[in-house]
Amino acid sequence: MPLYQKQELKVYNSLSKMKEVFAPIQEGFVGMYVCGPTVYSNVHLGNVRTFMSFDMIYRYLKHLEYKVRYVRNITDAGHLENDADEGEDRIAKKARIENIEPMEVVQRYTLDFHNILQKFNNLPPSIEPTATGHIVEQIELIKKILEEGYAYEVNGSVYFDVLKYNEKYHYGILSGRIIEDAVHNSRTLDGQSDKKNPQDFALWKKAEPKHIMRWPSPWSIGFPGWHLECSTMSTKYLGEQFDIHGGGMDLKFPHHECEIAQSVASNGVQPVKYWMHANMLTLNGMKMAKSTGNNILPAEIYEGTTDKLNKAFVPAVVRFFMLQAHYRSILDFSSEAIEAAEKGYNKLIQAVKTLSLLAPNDTSSFDVSAWRQKCYDAMNDDFNTPILIAQLFEAVKQINLIKVAKATISKDDLQLLKESMQAFTFDVLGLENVDSSKGSDKLEGVVALLIKMRNEARSNNDWTLSDKIRDELKDLGIQLKDAKDGTTYSIDS
Amino acid sequence: MPLYQKQELKVYNSLSKMKEVFAPIQEGFVGMYVCGPTVYSNVHLGNVRTFMSFDMIYRYLKHLEYKVRYVRNITDAGHLENDADEGEDRIAKKARIENIEPMEVVQRYTLDFHNILQKFNNLPPSIEPTATGHIVEQIELIKKILEEGYAYEVNGSVYFDVLKYNEKYHYGILSGRIIEDAVHNSRTLDGQSDKKNPQDFALWKKAEPKHIMRWPSPWSIGFPGWHLECSTMSTKYLGEQFDIHGGGMDLKFPHHECEIAQSVASNGVQPVKYWMHANMLTLNGMKMAKSTGNNILPAEIYEGTTDKLNKAFVPAVVRFFMLQAHYRSILDFSSEAIEAAEKGYNKLIQAVKTLSLLAPNDTSSFDVSAWRQKCYDAMNDDFNTPILIAQLFEAVKQINLIKVAKATISKDDLQLLKESMQAFTFDVLGLENVDSSKGSDKLEGVVALLIKMRNEARSNNDWTLSDKIRDELKDLGIQLKDAKDGTTYSIDS
Numbered sequence: 001m002p003l004y005q006k007q008e009l010k011v012y013n014s015l016s017k018m019k020e021v022f023a024p025i026q027e028g029f030v031g032m033y034v035c036g037p038t039v040y041s042n043v044h045l046g047n048v049r050t051f052m053s054f055d056m057i058y059r060y061l062k063h064l065e066y067k068v069r070y071v072r073n074i075t076d077a078g079h080l081e082n083d084a085d086e087g088e089d090r091i092a093k094k095a096r097i098e099n100i101e102p103m104e105v106v107q108r109y110t111l112d113f114h115n116i117l118q119k120f121n122n123l124p125p126s127i128e129p130t131a132t133g134h135i136v137e138q139i140e141l142i143k144k145i146l147e148e149g150y151a152y153e154v155n156g157s158v159y160f161d162v163l164k165y166n167e168k169y170h171y172g173i174l175s176g177r178i179i180e181d182a183v184h185n186s187r188t189l190d191g192q193s194d195k196k197n198p199q200d201f202a203l204w205k206k207a208e209p210k211h212i213m214r215w216p217s218p219w220s221i222g223f224p225g226w227h228l229e230c231s232t233m234s235t236k237y238l239g240e241q242f243d244i245h246g247g248g249m250d251l252k253f254p255h256h257e258c259e260i261a262q263s264v265a266s267n268g269v270q271p272v273k274y275w276m277h278a279n280m281l282t283l284n285g286m287k288m289a290k291s292t293g294n295n296i297l298p299a300e301i302y303e304g305t306t307d308k309l310n311k312a313f314v315p316a317v318v319r320f321f322m323l324q325a326h327y328r329s330i331l332d333f334s335s336e337a338i339e340a341a342e343k344g345y346n347k348l349i350q351a352v353k354t355l356s357l358l359a360p361n362d363t364s365s366f367d368v369s370a371w372r373q374k375c376y377d378a379m380n381d382d383f384n385t386p387i388l389i390a391q392l393f394e395a396v397k398q399i400n401l402i403k404v405a406k407a408t409i410s411k412d413d414l415q416l417l418k419e420s421m422q423a424f425t426f427d428v429l430g431l432e433n434v435d436s437s438k439g440s441d442k443l444e445g446v447v448a449l450l451i452k453m454r455n456e457a458r459s460n461n462d463w464t465l466s467d468k469i470r471d472e473l474k475d476l477g478i479q480l481k482d483a484k485d486g487t488t489y490s491i492d493s
Numbered sequence: 494m495p496l497y498q499k500q501e502l503k504v505y506n507s508l509s510k511m512k513e514v515f516a517p518i519q520e521g522f523v524g525m526y527v528c529g530p531t532v533y534s535n536v537h538l539g540n541v542r543t544f545m546s547f548d549m550i551y552r553y554l555k556h557l558e559y560k561v562r563y564v565r566n567i568t569d570a571g572h573l574e575n576d577a578d579e580g581e582d583r584i585a586k587k588a589r590i591e592n593i594e595p596m597e598v599v600q601r602y603t604l605d606f607h608n609i610l611q612k613f614n615n616l617p618p619s620i621e622p623t624a625t626g627h628i629v630e631q632i633e634l635i636k637k638i639l640e641e642g643y644a645y646e647v648n649g650s651v652y653f654d655v656l657k658y659n660e661k662y663h664y665g666i667l668s669g670r671i672i673e674d675a676v677h678n679s680r681t682l683d684g685q686s687d688k689k690n691p692q693d694f695a696l697w698k699k700a701e702p703k704h705i706m707r708w709p710s711p712w713s714i715g716f717p718g719w720h721l722e723c724s725t726m727s728t729k730y731l732g733e734q735f736d737i738h739g740g741g742m743d744l745k746f747p748h749h750e751c752e753i754a755q756s757v758a759s760n761g762v763q764p765v766k767y768w769m770h771a772n773m774l775t776l777n778g779m780k781m782a783k784s785t786g787n788n789i790l791p792a793e794i795y796e797g798t799t800d801k802l803n804k805a806f807v808p809a810v811v812r813f814f815m816l817q818a819h820y821r822s823i824l825d826f827s828s829e830a831i832e833a834a835e836k837g838y839n840k841l842i843q844a845v846k847t848l849s850l851l852a853p854n855d856t857s858s859f860d861v862s863a864w865r866q867k868c869y870d871a872m873n874d875d876f877n878t879p880i881l882i883a884q885l886f887e888a889v890k891q892i893n894l895i896k897v898a899k900a901t902i903s904k905d906d907l908q909l910l911k912e913s914m915q916a917f918t919f920d921v922l923g924l925e926n927v928d929s930s931k932g933s934d935k936l937e938g939v940v941a942l943l944i945k946m947r948n949e950a951r952s953n954n955d956w957t958l959s960d961k962i963r964d965e966l967k968d969l970g971i972q973l974k975d976a977k978d979g980t981t982y983s984i985d986s
Contacts, residue, residue, distance in 0.1 A: 069594070101562070101730060103620040111617055114607075124604055127596040133626035136708045215629045237594060442984065443936045445969040446943065449962075453946070469942075476938040491935065 002028065002065040009064065011244075012328060012382045014252065014275040015174055019382055024243045025273060030061050030068045031242035033234040033272075035251050036128070038075040039109035040090040043116050045333065046281040046288055048298050050248045052319060052430075053278040053327035055122040057246070060379050060428050071237045072125040074113075076106040077132045077213050079226045083254055085195075085202040089223070092212050102213050116298045119315045121430045127237050131229040135215045138224040138232045141266060142203045142217075150265035154194035156206030156220025160261060162199040169264050171199075174275060175253035201258050203228055227258035234271065235263065245272040249279050281322075282332045283308070296333070309335050313342060316432040320345040323385040323429055344393075349433065351396040352425060354403055355418050361408035366398040368413040372420045379428065388424060395421060443491075447478060451487050454480075495521065495558040502557065504737075505821060505875045507745065507768040508667055512875055517736045518766060523554050523561045524735035526727040526765075528744055529621070531568040532602035533583040536609050538826065539774040539781055541791050543741045545812060545923075546771040546820035548615040550739070553872050553921050564730045565618040567606075569599040570625045570706050572719045576747055578688075578695040582716065585705050595706050609791045612808045614923045620730050624722040628708045631717040631725045634759060635696045635710075643758035647687035649699030649713025653754060655692040662757050664692075667768060668746035694751050696721055720751035727764065728756065738765040742772050774815075775825045776801070789826070802828050806835060809925040813838040816878040816922055837886075842926065844889040845918060847896055848911050854901035859891040861906040865913045872921065881917060888914060936984075940971060944980050947973070 009022040024030045034054045037043055051072075061068050081087030088096075095102040114124075131138075142158055145151045150165050151158050162171050162179060171179045179199060206220035207213075214221050234242060240263070247256065256275065263271035282288065288295050296306050304312025321341035325331040371394060378387035395417065401407035409417065425431050450469055457465040470480050479490050502515040517523045527547045530536055544565075554561045574580030581589075588595040607617075624631075635651055638644045643658050644651050655664050659672045672692060695718035700707040707714050727735060733756070740749065749768065756764035775781065781788050789799050797805025814834035818824040864887060871880035888910065894900035902910065918924050943962055950958040963973050972983050 069597070101620065103622060103730065104562070107617065107620050124600065127594065127600050129596060130623075130626060133623060135629045140709065216633065237596065442969060442971065443939065446936065446939045446966070446971070449965050449969070450939065450943065453962075469946075472942050473939070476935060476942070478935065478939070 004028070004064040004066055007064060007376050007380055009060075009380045010382055011274050011276065013273075014277050015270075015272070020274070022274065024066070025241060028065075028067060030066045030244065031238035032058065032061070032068060032070045032244040032246065033230070033238055033242065034070070034072045034125070034245075035230060035247035035255065036072040036074050037109075037113050038079040038090055039106050039113060040079075040094045041109060042297060043109075043113045044288065045283075045296055045298050045301075047248070048116065048120055048318075049281045049322050049331065050278040051117055051122055052120055052322055054246045054276075055430060056323060056327070056385060056428070057244075057276070057383055058123060058125075059430055060383060063423065063428050069127070069238065070125040071127045071129065071234065073230060073233055074106075074110055074128055074130045075226065075229065076103075076110075076130045078224045078229060084198070085205065085225065089211065089213055095212065119302065120298070120319050121315065121432050123430075129233045129237065131224065132213075134229060134232050134236065135224065137236055138228050139204075139217050141228060141232050141235075141262070142224075144266040145203065145262060148265055150261075151203055152196065153219050156222060157194055157202060158204040158219055159195050159200040160203055160258070160265070161196065162201070162261070163197055165261050165265055169261070171261055172257065174260055175257050177253060177257070201225060201227060201254065203262075227255055227262060230255070231259050231262040231266075231271070234259075240267050241269055241271055241273070243272075244274045244276055246276040246278065249277045252277055278327045279330050282330060284334050285332055301338075309338065313338055314434055316434050317342045317345045319429075320348075320389075320431055323431075324389055326382075326384055326386055328382070344389075345431070348389075348392060348396060348425065348431075351399045352421055352433070354399050355414075355421060358399065358402050358409065358414060360411040360414045362410065363408055364410045364413040365407045366402075366409060366413070366417075368409070368416045368420070371395060371398075372416065375420065375424050385429065388429070392421070392424060447473070447489055451480065451489070455487065497521070497557040497559055500557060500869050500873055502553075502873045503875055504767050504769065506766075507770050508763075508765070513767070515767065517559070518734060521558075521560060523559045523737065524731035525551065525554070525561060525563045525737040525739065526723070526731055526735065527563070527565045527618070527738075528723060528740035528748065529565040529567050530602075530606050531572040531583055532599050532606060533572075533587045534602060535790060535792075536602075536606045537781065538776075538789055538791050538794075540741070541609065541613060541811075542774045542815050542824065543771040544610055544615055545613055545815055547739045547769075548923060549816060549820070549878060549921070550737075550769070550876055551616060551618075552923055553876060556916065556921050562620070562731065563618040564620045564622065564727065566723060566726055567599075567603055567621055567623045568719065568722065569603075569623045570595075571717045571722060577691070578698065578718065582704065582706055588705065612791070612795065613812050614808065614925050616923075622726045622730065624717065625706075627722060627725050627729065628717065630729055631721050632697075632710050634721060634725050634728075634755070635717075637759040638696065638755060641758055643754075644696055645689065646712055649715060650687055650695060651697040651712055652688050652693040653696055653718075653751070653758070654689065655694070655754070656690055658754050658758055662754070664754055665750065667753055668750050670746060670750070694718060694720060694747065696755075720748055721755060723748070724752050724755040724759075724764070727752075733760050734762055734764055734766070736765075737767045737769055739769040739771065742770045745770055771820045772823050775823060777827050778825055794831075802831065806831055807927055809927050810835045810838045812922075813841070813882075813924055816924075817882055819875075819877055819879055821875070837882075838924070841882075841885060841889060841918065841924075844892045845914055845926070847892050848907075848914060851892065851895050851902065851907060853904040853907045855903065856901055857903045857906040858900045859895070859902055859906070859910075861902070861909045861913070864888060864891075865909065868913065868917050872917075878922065881922070885914070885917060940966070940982055944973065944982070948980065 010019045011022045012019050037047060058068060058070050076091060077089065079090050081090060081093065091102050091105050094105045142151065145160065146158065151160050165171055166179045202225035204217055204219055204222055204224055206222040211223070213223055215223060234245065260271065283294050283296055286294050296308050300306035301309065301313050301318055302315050317338065321338050322331060324341060371391065375388055375391045378384045378391055398407055402409050426433065450473065454466050454469040473480060477491060481488050481490070503512045504515045505512050530540060551561060551563050569584060570582065572583050574583060574586065584595050584598050587598045635644065638653065639651065644653050655672065658664055664672045697710055697712055697715055697717055699713035699715040704716070706716055708716065727738065738749070753764065776787050776789055779787050789801050793799035794802065794806050794811055795808050810831065814831050815824065817834060864884065868881055868884045871877045871884055891900055895902050919926065943966065947959050947962040966973060970984060974981050974983065
């Protein structure tokens with residue numbers, strides 16, 4: 001019997017605004033789509049949190065023995081500067097400013113994105129499709145929406161007809177927006193737009209002469225609207241109806257609302273069974289923004305190159321910090337908070353290592369099976385990682401008591417505890433088994449100890465020992481250098 | 494004055510079969526296209542050599558202060574099992590066998606490819622376009638070739654008309670094949686093919702019902718021919734005429750020959766100024782092949798998991814080994830050869846480190862400027878890395894003589910030597926500054942030294958010192974454990 005049949009997972013569905021029992025469309029299989037980055041700048045820490053949340057979800061689903069197809073796209077065309085279908089393509093703009101080809105921008109920031117996500121121990125998705133890789137499919141979807149009567153062409157551009165759609169379906173079903181209010185409150189169009197109504201959104205835009213990313217289509221040489229790629233690629237790789245669609249909270253409207261409208265308009269069914277949204281990350285209590293300087297880049301944390309932190313922190317500590325909050329809660333990043341997380345992380349990893357040194361007893365004073373189910377209960381309650389971590393620390397307490405013989409554990413329970421700690425800490429939470437201090441510190445410390453011993457030998461006029469330490473270190477490729485203000489060393493090759 | 498104006502680079506052009514002075518189409522800029530992998534299996538060591546050769550070329554061009562746009566594609570559709578346009582798509586076949594979506598195959602092996610190439614310190618190309626990302630552009634190119642009269646449609650497939658093309662142009666210009674001989678010698682078609690002549694090749698293939706990778710086109714729902722993607726993408730990102738086209742020797746015919754034909758047929762000009770081909774890698778004197786077992790995977794070398802080698806070798810040693818041969822020579826990989834390369838590599842890296850310890854003299858007994866020009870001369874002679882490496886070892890010899898005061902170097906020459914060694918060893922050859930032995934060896938050695946000192950203290954009944962060593966190591970997180978057969982240690986977290 002697969003694990004998912006023994007553990008009842010509940011998931012908060014942004015569509016129903018309720019926690020629901022998770023039951024995928026096809027038993028044993030999960031199709032999950034998560035909106036990926038627009039690759040025109042370095043990935044920011046808030047994005048890292050979003051993708052880490054869905055990585056944790058992906059890991060837990062796999063742990064429950066679901067076969068998961070996880071699709072996360074790369075937006076490499078079509079994402080304009082603002083949501084009203086105006087402004088330049090973000091990638092093309094960056095390319096124009098730097099005087100390079102747009103696909104060079106895409107390459108640079110896709111590599112950065114992969115690199116950063118790998119640092120934080122995120123598993124790669126099963127498929128990572130791109131918008132430019134699905135121009136043909138996007139054009140086919142536009143044709144279908146036009147055929148169904150929910151879109152119109154004007155001057156080579158095609159727009160989705162939101163009001164027409166809303167007559168039969170519900171535009172605003174996800175975000176809770178009421179389209180009639182929006183129509184009532186919105187200003188009239190200034191005449192420069194081809195849209196019938198300001199709520200309409202572009203499926204295809206005719207390219208201005210200066211627009212460098214362009215493809216032929218039945219309507220014009222142009223480019224697809226941003227919302228279209230996700231409908232196209234989720235349908236292609238997961239089917240017209242699939243299980244989970246995730247993304248950052250900020251994508252709920254208009255992006256995800258438009259995705260629903262496009263899918264429903266083209267085939268009449270709700271595309272997604274469970275919509276899931278990850279909450280945002282703030283820095284020192286305020287929204288992160290490059291413009292205000294209240295910003296921190298992921299690499300600045302582990303390279304220790306930001307004045308917002310007193311020291312560097314390994315990526316695993318950052319991951320631990322983020323998973324200490326529930327994915328649907330706002331989380332505030334600060335120097336104090338990450339320092340506290342480092343202490344907790346080290347304590348947890350230390351306990352996992354201690355586990356291998358424990359000797360079993362005849363009986364257990366700690367009910368491991370009950371504890372283990374509490375860990376599952378936490379995760380089954382909409383992936384409640386803070387509660388899971390609290391449970392792991394309950395185990396840490398017991399491990400440290402067993403170590404000093406103030407508690408006991410049987411052989412079977414010790415085995416179960418080891419397996420469970422391994423599974424939740426590394427497989428599910430994805431925390432890496434690394435010390436948060438640098439490995440070279442140990443060598444430094446040991447060499448410093450030898451230098452100290454040599455200094456003592458020298459002050460005792462024990463030149464034999466003093467020379468011996470120097471020579472043996474030299475044989476190991478470590479050169480001591482005596483100077484007025486003390487002894488330093490250098491390490492060969 | 495940029496460096497490329499001071500150093501005259503000559504490049505062996507496979508098209509003219511001569512070394513030619515390198516003069517890019519637009520002064521100061523180089524457009525370079527290299528055929529990348531078909532991502533349906535793990536990248537093999539021969540491919541690693543090919544991509545490393547072009548990485549070295551890319552690095553040297555950048556070193557010469559050219560602005561290089563380096564495009565290397567990913568073939569994720571259209572590459573059939575054999576060159577006669579027959580058989581299954583390689584990626585689709587793998588997907589069918591493993592019962593997964595083709596793009597899952599693509600994702601897995603693209604990640605593997607990136608990971609392996611990064612291990613061997615290859616720089617990422619400027620753009621890494623995919624075949625599926627350019628279906629629209631490929632269809633447009635087919636239309637153009639049809640319009641020019643060099644292709645024909647049969648039953649929804651489109652074929653390039655090689656004989657018609659050869660009436661006006663020269664099919665075989667690169668590979669030296671004479672099409673008339675081929676026509677004369679080839680068997681007649683068996684009637685199952687739609688082709689007019691066996692030499693013709695597919696531009697578009699109508700998809701069989703079982704073919705899972707398919708796109709709409711004016712001719713049929715189908716997929717592009719393999720040769721087409723490279724013509725399409727090189728033109729899109731580098732223009733109708735560009736400077737360098739590279740690839741493995743095995744791609745010369747038919748792949749590159751077909752690329753030339755497609756480009757010339759569509760716009761009448763030779764697309765590439767310098768064709769460059771890297772030679773193959775053999776293993777113990779024989780062709781590498783999975784089927785015969787005479788095969789070694791890149792990761793097996795640095796993980797030490799092949800019975801073909803006595804130990805593991807760091808990727809930088811493999812890189813050094815490969816660059817010891819000229820990129821146009823066949824190179825044989827063997828246990829003895831890589832062990833010898835490791836010694837050479839370590840000697841080179843050691844000398845680079847020694848450089849920083851050298852003290853300058855008033856005069857030089859070593860003519861650094863002349864030596865430096867010899868390094869350039871080697872690279873300028875069609876990227877002759879074995880000669881460059883021989884020159885670097887001339888410098889190693891001098892560095893070691895200066896170290897023991899048997900040779901002298903002036904301050905300015907020392908500076909020039911440092912800069913040149915840095916530039917050629919790390920920037921151009923891309924050798925990483927790593928020791929081929931593990932870093933943890935040093936810590937092991939130093940701790941062993943302390944254990945030895947503690948044992949001596951104990952045999953002298955100096956318990957104060959003995960305890961002190963144990964306690965101070967413990968504070969550093971290193972636990973000593975005394976047992977009957979000696980003292981061992983463990984390192985915390």
